[in-house]
Amino acid sequence: MVVDVAGLTETMMVGPTESADPRRVTELAGIISSYNEATEKLLKSHEALGTEVLRLQDELASSDAQLQRSRRLAALGAMAAGIAHEIRNPLAAIQLYAGMLVEDLDGADDSDAAVPPERMRSAATNAEKICGLVRGLNAVVSDVLSFSRDIQPRPVDTDLRAVLLKAADVHRPAIDAAGIDLRIEVPSPTPRVAVDPVLIHQALLNLIRNAVEAMEPAPSRPDDARALTLSARTAAARLIIAVRDTGSGIATEDVDRIFNPFFTTRNTGTGLGLAIVHRIVDAHGGAIAVANDGGAVFTLNLPLAPLAETGAGS
Structure with a gap:
């Protein structure tokens, strides 16, 4: 419908001795109301767009920081x-x-x-x-x-529980000697996933060793408080692996640099274990996070390759 806006405006501007056509006044009022509604919607859309732009900028900054970190690690590796x-x-x-x-x-x-x-x-x-x-x-x-070394994941059909148990068995003597309660948490039936079991095994070895060392006997820590929990589950085409200990946790000032090469808070070791874990996770296109929750919790979040595209595995 084509509306004579000029005519409607002229109607609203008539002198006091002239009478305005009520229909035209109503039409103009409707147009003004529609205009106000459209303006309000545009303002809301603009605000939403501004919020989305800020969010995307934050994501871009985070992605760029991660890319720069990966490049620095690659140069340091060479x-x-x-x-x-x-x-x-x-x-x-x-x-x-x-x-x-x-x-x-x-x-x-x-x-x-x-x-x-x-x-x-x-x-x-x-x-x-x-x-x-x-x-x-x-x-x-x-x-x-x-x-x-260059890390190229080769995903194969893998039993999650078997991967966790194999890594734990390597450190079993130290776990038993320290009186640590080992817990394996995997859904039943055990999920089969497409990952590189060799690289995941290596990452778990480093994380478990760190956890065991963090719970070495100390006067302030009773024996029954030492527990190591290895868990794995799948969610939305992602593999979530967590290694949880009941040690003293990670100092706040160390959280941001704990994955840096050669960084260590211990008198022994090279300070490369967690850096290696980070490289393995990065090579899978995943992410690793650390948090304090009654001890340290390291969480690996990895994308899963379709099982149909992999070969036979463990």
């Missing part, structure tokens, strides 16, 4: 690989010669007056210490290489 290879060769030679020294000293005759028995035993002890230190450095190099 550098670490070069350093590790440079260190490993001389370490191998040191270990070889120290081992030969131990064998020579073990085979020496204690009655040989040229070398007092005390010195022989001391030399053998020191040589064994050298070998021990080299083994420790070799472990550091292995961690650096593990962190720096």
Whole structure:
């Protein structure tokens, strides 16, 4: 319907001695009302759009920060690989010669007056210490290489419970020695999912080791308070794995840097375990989060590949 707005406006502007056509006044009032409603809707839409733009900007900033972090980690990984290879060769030679020294000293005759028995035993002890230190450095190099290598997930049909149990069994001696109550929580029937079981196993090994170390016996922690819970479930084509301990949790100031390479709050270790876990999760296109809830809780959120696209697995 075409409305003569000019005519309606003229009607509203008639002098006091003239009478306005009531129908035209009603039409103009209707148009004004419709205009006000449309304006109100536009304002609400504008506000909603502004809110959505801010949300998208926050998501973009978060995604950009994650991308920058991944790039920094990749560059650091390449550098670490070069350093590790440079260190490993001389370490191998040191270990070889120290081992030969131990064998020579073990085979020496204690009655040989040229070398007092005390010195022989001391030399053998020191040589064994050298070998021990080299083994420790070799472990550091292995961690650096593990962190720096290219990660390409190969998802296969996998039993979730089996993956959790396999990782827990590796640390079973330490778990039992510390009196930790191990709990496995997986829905029944056990879901079969498409993930890379080798990489998930490696990530779990690091998380479980950290959890066990966080619950080492202490006077302030009763034995019955030590519990380690491994849980896994699927939701909306995602795999959610959580590792929960009853340790002292993560200090607030450490939460934002806990996944940084070489960061550690302990006197031992390389500080690469959680960085490796982060790289594994990142390679899967997932996310990892840490929270404090009666201890530390690490949660892995991974996208699942369709089972039909994978091969046979565990």
